Amino acid sequence: MKLATWNVNSLKVRLGQLTDWLAQGKPDAVCLQETKLEDGKFPVSELEAAGYHASFCGQKTYNGVAIVSRRPLTGISTGIPGFADEQRRVIAGTLDGVRIVCLYAPNGQAVGSEKYGYKLRWYSALKQWLSGELARHPRLAVLGDLNVAPEDRDVHDPKAWEGQVLVSEPERAAFRELLELGLKDSFRLFDQPEKSFSWWDYRMMGFRRNAGLRIDHILLSPELAASCSACTIDKAPRKLERPSDHTPVTAELR
């Protein structure tokens, strides 16, 4: 099974790139973030024409998540139970016995801001929920834009970013707490190129300078991690005209 995550930064703008990418890589499921579409405007028929089903939970302008899959998911749920949130950031479903959780973590804006507090509260609720999900679903895959670069090697310029949002110690601690539940960062199960990132700022020629961060992640339960044969970042879509600022990450399960 091939699972992927991609923050498309507007599915309306990136739909053609997505269908091309699906045709090339033929993933079994891809988790999307920042679809920025109300559910009534989700491109169901276009994805069906590409051979994919979709489960989605969106809103206008901001946020929005979806899981696009070769076959329909079962047991679809949205949001984090017990954490009331207007922002559409979480959708989950089951495919071939694998529980797939698609996440769009809050950005946090700036350390100490109101949005930063919301981010940490969101992570706290996420951890509580995923703790139970791991017990319920031994085959659990958590994919998404987690908006945290977990270690300095995930940051192009750790000195410049030190203490900033996406990198700050409380955010990294929140990320580590997910790993302490037993989830594995699938990217780090394998040797990887130095300076591997999944996001580059649109400004300052970020991509050309490889001035990026690794903030899009695929976390796997121990059982799935044991069957994971690869985890790769596909930089090709970031080179296209009008790219998303994020690029897809894919994990292969035996």
Next chain:
DNA sequence: ATGGCTACGATCCGTAGA
């Protein structure tokens, strides 16, 4: 130099992202 893009929904700029 604390900006520089991009998307969106509103105008002819503000909000948000990361």
